[in-house]
Amino acid sequence: MRVSPATTNHSTSTLFTVVSSGCQVGSMPAVVQTQTVALNRLSELFKRLGSAGAKILSVTPVGEDLHPVAIAASAPAPEAKPKPVTQAPTPKKKAHADVPVNTYKPKNPFIGTVANNYSLLKDGAIGRVQHITFDLSAADPELNYLEGQSIGIIPEGEDAKGKPHKMRLYSIASTRHGDDMGDNTVSLCVRQLEYKNEAGEQIYGVCSTYLCDLEPGSKVKITGPVGKEMLLPDDEDANIIMLATGTGIAPMRTYIRRMFENRERETNGWTYKGKAWLFMGAPKTANLLYDEDFNSYQEKYPDNFRYTKAISREQQNTKGGRMYIQDRVLEHADEIFSMIENPKTYVYLCGLRGMEPGIDEAMTAAAEARGMDWAEMRPQLKKAHRWNVETY
Ligand SMILES: Cc1cc2nc3c(=O)[nH]c(=O)nc-3n(C[C@H](O)[C@H](O)[C@H](O)COP(=O)(O)OP(=O)(O)OC[C@H]3O[C@@H](n4cnc5c(N)ncnc54)[C@H](O)[C@@H]3O)c2cc1C
Numbered sequence: 236m237r238v239s240p241a242t243t244n245h246s247t248s249t250l251f252t253v254v255s256s257g258c259q260v261g262s263m264p265a266v267v268q269t270q271t272v273a274l275n276r277l278s279e280l281f282k283r284l285g286s287a288g289a290k291i292l293s294v295t296p297v298g299e300d301l302h303p304v305a306i307a308a309s310a311p312a313p314e315a316k317p318k319p320v321t322q323a324p325t326p327k328k329k330a331h332a333d334v335p336v337n338t339y340k341p342k343n344p345f346i347g348t349v350a351n352n353y354s355l356l357k358d359g360a361i362g363r364v365q366h367i368t369f370d371l372s373a374a375d376p377e378l379n380y381l382e383g384q385s386i387g388i389i390p391e392g393e394d395a396k397g398k399p400h401k402m403r404l405y406s407i408a409s410t411r412h413g414d415d416m417g418d419n420t421v422s423l424c425v426r427q428l429e430y431k432n433e434a435g436e437q438i439y440g441v442c443s444t445y446l447c448d449l450e451p452g453s454k455v456k457i458t459g460p461v462g463k464e465m466l467l468p469d470d471e472d473a474n475i476i477m478l479a480t481g482t483g484i485a486p487m488r489t490y491i492r493r494m495f496e497n498r499e500r501e502t503n504g505w506t507y508k509g510k511a512w513l514f515m516g517a518p519k520t521a522n523l524l525y526d527e528d529f530n531s532y533q534e535k536y537p538d539n540f541r542y543t544k545a546i547s548r549e550q551q552n553t554k555g556g557r558m559y560i561q562d563r564v565l566e567h568a569d570e571i572f573s574m575i576e577n578p579k580t581y582v583y584l585c586g587l588r589g590m591e592p593g594i595d596e597a598m599t600a601a602a603e604a605r606g607m608d609w610a611e612m613r614p615q616l617k618k619a620h621r622w623n624v625e626t627y
Contacts, residue, residue, distance in 0.1 A: 248608035249274045250297035250615045252578050255289040271297055271578045273607045297578070297615045334463055335379045341402045344389055344456035345374050349449045350420055360521035363427040364482060365447045366408065369455060372419040378457065381411050382489035383465030383583075385625075386421060387458035390445035402458055403442040406465075406485035406585065406625065410493045412503065421457075424485040424524060465583060465625050467493070474509045474580040476571060478594060480516035480560055483586025484524045486625065487513055490583070495532040495540060509579065512541040516560035516590070518548045543567070561593035568601030581621050588626040 254269050268289070272280050277294070284291060339345040347369035355364045371378045380386065387402040394400055405423045413420035427447045428440025449455065465486045467475070475494075477487040493499050494507035517523045523544065533542045543563050544550075550558035553566075564571060574580045584594060595609065602609035616622035 246274065246608065246611055248602070248611040250612055251277060252293075252295045252297055253277070253280060253284075254292040255284050256292055257287070257289050267292070269578050271576045273605075273612070275606055297619045297621075334381060334384075334466065335460055336463070337459065337461060338376055338378055339374075339458045341387065341389060341458050344387075344458045345371070345378055347371055347378075347421075347455050347457045348373075349451050349453045349455060351451055352447075352449050355424065355524045357521035359519065361518050362429060362522075363447055364522075364524060365425050365427075366422060367425060367446055367449060368409070368414060368420050368422040369457060370420055371457075378421070378460070379411065380407055380421060380460035382407070382467055382493055383486050384460040384462045386423070386460050388423075388442055388446060389456035389458065390442040392441075392445075394441075400441055404459075404461065404627075405446075406482070407460065408485035408488050410489050410496075410499060410503070412499065416498050416502065424482045424488070426482045462625070465585065465623050468581055470509070470579060471505060471507055472509045472579060474574055474577060475511045476574060476580065476582045477511070477513045478560060478564065478582070478584040478586075478590075479513065480586030480590045481522075482524070483584075483590070483626070484515060486583065486585050487515075488525050488528075491529065491532060491540070495536055496528075507539065510539060510541070510574070512543070512574075514543050514545065514560050514563050516545045516547065516563075516586070518546070520546055520549060559593060560590060561597040564594060564597040565601060568597070568604070572601060572605060575616070575621075578619075578621075582616070582623065584622075584624045584626065586626060591624065591626055
């Protein structure tokens with residue numbers, strides 16, 4: 236058994252990856268199992284594995300393991316069968332290991348054309364959220380991107396100082412193949428920023444208003460793509476927990492479409508087999524974004540996709556208050572924590588910055604109930620690329 240020397244001097248919440256192998260029965264091959272547990276649960280796991288006749292192969296602190304992208308490119312584990320590296324059949328789009336970044340910079344943006352721009356909200360919703368698609372077919376070099384990346388938009392006009400407006404980032408809401416699978420579009424999900432200033436005047440955000448008002452055919456300055464934080468692992472068996480509020484659904488939509496959308500599954504060369512669980516927070520049912528799509532994926536793939544909604548102004552939490560996404564996390568803490576114990580589980584969080592403290596509180600309470608310390612666990616998971624956050 237390989238026990239990493241780094242297993243010393245850790246607190247009870249330090250997470251470890253334990254790789255064990257079951258006994259060979261007849262002609263059946265030994266099964267290699269990988270589990271993640273906190274230090275204070277290691278001995279319990281050792282006992283369990285010992286009484287099942289399993290052999291412990293290695294114990295490594297979480298974070299020492301490789302990023303999933305790197306794993307796909309490196310040698311397989313000793314007893315695992317080598318897996319072919321799956322790639323999309325279209326040579327135009329790059330593989331995961333070759334992440335495109337900054338093909339177009341703010342000084343030299345690509346001029347895209349608006350293909351369509353429509354509202355994602357139902358009657359009675361609060362605010363304004365648009366799904367906007369840009370045609371990239373004129374891009375030379377091609378503007379390729381991956382699920383989980385963002386692009387920049389430079390709005391027309393000048394700021395109060397007479398300078399051109401600065402670029403704003405937006406999470407990409409389409410898969411690398413685009414909504415129409417044509418490999419030459421990119422879509423965004425944009426909420427018009429709206430607030431009252433100190434004088435009580437209604438203020439609308441510069442770039443978000445510019446984007447929401449765009450007509451098909453308009454020309455737009457696009458930069459990017461950027462970002463590697465929110466990339467999906469290559470592993471088709473990975474479990475993906477997604478925590479989204481509002482337009483934070485954009486990267487999640489790309490993952491979920493890549494996993495379950497018919498035309499994606501038929502042609503993208505990536506057959507998702509893990510468990511994906513989306514937690515979506517919105518103020519009203521009418522504000523749920525892409526809700527019908529997610530409902531239909533859940534119906535079609537009940538063993539692989541689960542969709543849990545927190546609708547703050549319509550549902551109540553157990554204390555009788557508004558139901559926020561963190562209340563749903565607490566409600567399902569047991570399942571979430573046992574999923575996180577599996578090293579193939581990755582968590583993605585996206586939305587307004589204000590959502591983070593609530594999620595952290597929920598995870599802290601859930602960890603405490605298990606004698607664990609979330610403040611210690613979180614950085615370890617982050618280092619292992621299993622806790623991925625993009626808030627703005
Ligand atoms: C990585 C990343 C991904 C993003 N993805 C998305 C996305 O998918 N969809 C999306 O809609 N947005 C997204 N954003 C946010 C986006 O970049 C812009 O910040 C947003 O659209 C507002 O830009 P704006 O030009 O409309 O607002 P601006 O005109 O630039 O106004 C913003 C400024 O208004 C002020 N302000 C804002 N709210 C208030 C308030 N309540 N009270 C007082 N002052 C306030 C602040 O000073 C703030 O800096 C993302 C941001 C990042 C960093």
